[in-house]
Amino acid sequence: MRRAEFYDSFNFNWETLDIMASGTSSLDAKNYLSNFKTREEALNFLEGYGYNLDDPIQNAEMFGNFQEAIQFIKKYFLKEGNPDGLDLTVPNVFYSITDVAELLLIATGNSENEITVEDSYWASILLKVMHTILHLDKDLRYRYFSTIQTQIFDRFYKYLVREGDDLFLETEDKKVRIPLVDFETKSKKTRESIIIKLLHKKENVAEELFDRIGIRFITFKKVDCLRVLKILDQNYTITVNNIKPSRSQNSLIDLECFKKDYLKIVKESMKGQLSEEDFLKKIEEYTESCLFSEMSYKNNKHSSAEYKAIHFTCRQLIKYQNPFYQEFNKVRNFAKKNDPNNEVTRRLLSIDATNIANEVRFFYPFEVQITDIKSHEQNTAGEASHLEYKKSQVIYARDRLFKNLLDYKQAASS
Numbered sequence: 001m002r003r004a005e006f007y008d009s010f011n012f013n014w015e016t017l018d019i020m021a022s023g024t025s026s027l028d029a030k031n032y033l034s035n036f037k038t039r040e041e042a043l044n045f046l047e048g049y050g051y052n053l054d055d056p057i058q059n060a061e062m063f064g065n066f067q068e069a070i071q072f073i074k075k076y077f078l079k080e081g082n083p084d085g086l087d088l089t090v091p092n093v094f095y096s097i098t099d100v101a102e103l104l105l106i107a108t109g110n111s112e113n114e115i116t117v118e119d120s121y122w123a124s125i126l127l128k129v130m131h132t133i134l135h136l137d138k139d140l141r142y143r144y145f146s147t148i149q150t151q152i153f154d155r156f157y158k159y160l161v162r163e164g165d166d167l168f169l170e171t172e173d174k175k176v177r178i179p180l181v182d183f184e185t186k187s188k189k190t191r192e193s194i195i196i197k198l199l200h201k202k203e204n205v206a207e208e209l210f211d212r213i214g215i216r217f218i219t220f221k222k223v224d225c226l227r228v229l230k231i232l233d234q235n236y237t238i239t240v241n242n243i244k245p246s247r248s249q250n251s252l253i254d255l256e257c258f259k260k261d262y263l264k265i266v267k268e269s270m271k272g273q274l275s276e277e278d279f280l281k282k283i284e285e286y287t288e289s290c291l292f293s294e295m296s297y298k299n300n301k302h303s304s305a306e307y308k309a310i311h312f313t314c315r316q317l318i319k320y321q322n323p324f325y326q327e328f329n330k331v332r333n334f335a336k337k338n339d340p341n342n343e344v345t346r347r348l349l350s351i352d353a354t355n356i357a358n359e360v361r362f363f364y365p366f367e368v369q370i371t372d373i374k375s376h377e378q379n380t381a382g383e384a385s386h387l388e389y390k391k392s393q394v395i396y397a398r399d400r401l402f403k404n405l406l407d408y409k410q411a412a413s414s
Contacts, residue, residue, distance in 0.1 A: 013032075033124075038110075039105065046101065053101060068133055069133060073090065073126070073401075076397075077398040086406075088402075091116075094122065125401050128401060129195070132199055141362065145212075152366050153215075156237055168180060179219075181218040184215070185215055197393065214368075215367070217369070218372070219372050222374075229310070229370065242315040243313065247312060249311055251308050252371060253291070265286060309371040309379065312368055318362055322357055332353075
């Protein structure tokens with residue numbers, strides 16, 4: 001083995017190693033792609049990724065995602081679509097590309113066309129957005145979304161009672177009722193908001209989105225937020241075993257504080273030292289005193305420190321009846337009954353249907369948020385507003401994608 005060949009096997013791409021072994025996200029890598037020297041190498045990479053550009057359908061899909069990535073970047077990250085965007089323009093070279101493999105060669109500086117270093121950075125940005133779009137489009141569970149939404153929401157609607165303008169959450173035996181200010185559902189994120197969210201997530205894959213379906217309870221009193229939790233558990237609306245622990249967050253009531261004197265108040269009431277009215281008043285006052293002095297969100301850096309709520313992510317087992325299975329069996333039975341000797345009938349009956357599932361089952365995540373009316377009003381105003389939250393997400397995703405290009409431009413101009 002010649003010296004150069006020996007050395008080549010130890011010539012590591014450090015960014016690739018960091019992604020594979022150290023938990024770095026590919027979105028943050030400066031040049032995480034292989035150093036493609038030819039179109040054939042680029043095509044081999046794409047085939048490993050899962051796309052064969054010799055297939056006209058796959059080629060068209062990949063090219064469509066490339067075009068969507070350009071428009072998405074222009075709309076959200078550049079001044080031409082967003083007043084807060086960067087004062088940059090997509091280079092002209094990308095409007096003449098007809099082959100996605102060429103984009104890979106530009107990203108690694110090996111295009112046969114005349115390109116600049118900035119073009120290479122732009123190609124990398126476009127590829128990262130394309131990667132995000134591809135993961136979103138290939139989430140198989142998305143096709144079942146209406147079924148998912150119905151099955152999750154119905155578990156909650158079952159225990160909601162409306163009497164005139166008043167809304168209550170009640171136990172299954174109807175012995176306990178909690179008055180609610182409101183019950184809200186978030187049924188579906190827009191495609192673009194999902195892409196933005198994926199672009200600022202380390203994992204950057206659609207399967208890791210936990211809040212496509214969301215539920216919010218708004219109570220009159222803080223202590224009722226804890227009672228809502230109890231009813232959700234008591235009714236098995238929420239299966240506690242299916243809660244994702246790392247996604248649970250409480251910025252509303254300091255439970256360690258609450259536990260300290262809660263039993264003391266309960267014992268006073270049980271001994272007859274407090275009437276029910278006095279107990280409720282005292283427990284509510286006590287709850288109001290058990291607030292967090294300072295809160296930082298472990299799960300979402302874009303949430304304001306002023307945001308006050310209890311929220312968690314749970315999973316529900318979804319059961320989807322496959323309509324094709326039902327219709328296929330009807331057709332086979334009809335053909336067998338009416339024309340058993342027909343060639344089409346014989347072919348239908350010879351098909352092995354064991355791999356066609358009658359029912360598809362899978363767990364799907366949804367987010368539950370519980371807050372009181374006072375906190376809700378604070379959450380939806382000022383720094384904690386949803387618009388500020390979304391703006392923060394866009395800025396973070398923009399800065400993350402364009403960091404390397406902006407660093408290069410700053411170094412080049414200094």
